[in-house]
Amino acid sequence: MCGLAGVARRESRGVATEMLDRMAGALRHRGPDGSGRYADAQVGLAHVRLSIIDVAGGAQPLGNEDGSVLIVYNGEVYNYLELRHELVAAGHRFRTRSDTEVLVHAYEQWGTGMLGRLNGQFAFAIYDRRAGTVLLARDRFGVRPLFYSIAHGDLWFASEAKALFAGGEVEAELDPVGLDQVFTFWAARPPRTVFRGVYSLEPGTFAVWRQGVLRHDRFYELHYPEAREESSDTLPTLGGLLDSSVALRLRSDVPVGGYLSGGLDSSITCALAARESPFSLRTFSVTFDDPELDEREFQQLVARQLQSRHHIQAIGAHDVASVFPEVVRHAETPLVRTAPAPMYLLARLAREHDIKVVLTGEGSDELFLGYDLFKETALRLFCLRQPQSQVRPRLFDRLYPYLDPRGRRGDFWRRSFLEAGAPDDPLFSHLPRFLLTARIKDFYSSDLRTTLAGGDALEELRASLPQQFASWSPLNRAAYLEMVTLLSPYLLSAQGDRMSLAHGVEARYPFLDHRVFEFAARL
Structure with a gap:
């Protein structure tokens, strides 16, 4: 895992290496093992490296035999050995x-047809010197970030916005619309960010810069072709896919550890890794002084069963507050929750024990409908089919058992679900969350309200939904919304990539193998 940055100028007026060094310096936490740069009259590339595969080689920018194609790259392509075999058979020669x-x-x-062949988590820029183009691409689910801006006619790009600003030509200025999205969805939705004129390349897309114009295209779309019946070999097929996904994500020249929360998803991931890993698995957990948050009993149970070398980050009353300024600096966005802070501390723990690659269970709840939100959606639909029922709404009292029971009882609690929106609203499943989060907007200043007048974050989301969205089942519509509003822009970003790479730790997500997603979407 690494950090990349660069610029492609509209005109050949040179790229200062000092500027590239500043951009790389802003990303040093992502790649503490090495750095490199390239500059010509029109394009500059900078890279900081976290060496995981081919530790001795693989320095970037890296080119082909004659240097006509150059890349800076952040991420991993797990099926690279299989692709390499194909390419060697086609006549390509490798030196690393x-x-x-x-x-x-x-x-x-x-060409860009390569993107559909990749199994991995990646963001990269490829400079084709002969064609005079720069290709930007980002993985299917947005595991790895890639930001860009067009300033003074030039294209700037980087793994984090702070590197864009370090170049000195992209202004750091708040985008009120992006801010409003954070206080609706918990994160700005790509391509929007909280910085004016700074954009996030959307997951599953690529863009080509040629002669001062950036053109976008998509190579992957989320789709839910739900089957009418479940096949008799569903469980064996799923087991095989997960085995394969974990095995691919154990490909590394350094030891791979695992985050162990004590829940089902991370326990499955760590169990499969312990079985497949050539190293003795090391697992990492956070514990809390607050017994209502603490899950150490389950973590230790799984760790003992796996015979892993288990490490614990204890979090006390003041630990989250003490690191929160750094958490926000790395996240580069306002945060409506403190959850990224424990992940920041967990990554620090892993790095202290010389682990810079970990497997983790994110993505499983979105794929296999594990969140309470999906139960909530089904229950709301059940109640609204008989709106006069006095009995059905009582089932809401059983939702979210981890919340204080004094706040999840009675008519107000039940009406908050039943009155949030009509079932024919495309955003039906998520309206309770969106509307509750939007209460933060009560604190907006009058100037901000005036600036945002006429805009509607929810209406913009409705307008962006794919054409086939209405044909999906209510739960699959909910799953799609969870993927595009929470998983990619928040869980994999502010709570994922930014917190782990703050300490030079790469997180890998077996449940986010596209083969596993496509299998789950067909269930």
């Missing part, structure tokens, strides 16, 4: 063992 070089030759062989 890295997955980075596989991407260079894959681009030469297949």
Whole structure:
């Protein structure tokens, strides 16, 4: 895992290496193992490296044999060995063992068609010197970030916005619309960010810069072709996919650890990793002084069963507050929850024990409908089918058992679900969350309200939904919304990539193998 940055100028007026060094310096936490840069009259590339595969080789920027194709790359392509075999058979010659070089030759062989062949989490920029183009691409689910801005006619890009600002030509200025999205969805929705003129490349898309114009296209879309019946081999098929996904994500020249929350998803991930890993698995957990938050009993139970070398980050009353300023600096966004702080501390613990790659269970709840939100959606639909019933709404009192029971009882609690929106609203499943979060807007100043007048974050989301959205089942519509409003822009970003890479730790997500997603979407 690494950090990348660069600029593609509209005109050939040179790229200062000092500027590239500043951009790379802003990303040093992402890649403490090395750095490199390239500059010509029109394009500059900078890179900081977290060495995981081909530790001795694989330095970036990396090019093909004649240097006509150059790449800076953040992430991992897990099926790089299989792709390398194809490329060697096609006549390509390799000088490193890295997955980075596989991407260079894959681009030469297949162009942007390479993207659909990749199984991984990635963001990269490829400079094709002969064609005079720069290709930006981001993985299917948005695990790895890629930001860009067009300033003074030039394209700037980087793994984090702070690197764009370090270049000195992109202004750091608040975007009120992006801010409003944070206080609706918990995060700004790509391509929007909280910075004016700074954009996030959308998951599953690529963009090509040519002659001062950036053109976007999509190589992957979320789709839910729900089957009418479940196949008899569903469980064995799922087991095989998860085995394969974990095995691919154990490909590394350094030991791979695991985050262990004590829940089902991380326990499955760690159990499969312990079985497949050539190293003795090391697991990492957070515990809390507050017994209502603490899950150490389950964590230790699983760790003992797996015989892992288990490490604990204890979090007391003041620990979250003490690191929160750094958490916000790395997240580069306002935060409506403190949950990223424990993840920041957990990554620090892993790095202190010389682990810079971890497997984690994010994505399973979105794929297999594990969140209480999905139960809530089904229950709201059940109650609204008989709106006069006095009995059905009492089932809401059983939702969210981890919340204080004094606040989840009675008519007000029940009406908050039943009156949040009509079942024919495309956002039906998420309206209770969106409307509750939006109460933060009560604190907006009159000037901000005036600036935002005429805009509607919810209406913009409705307008962006894919054409086939209405044909999906209510729960699959909810799953899609969870993927695009929470998983990618918040859980994988502010709570994921930014917190782990703050300490030079790469998180890998077996449940977010696209084969696993596509299997789950068909159930």
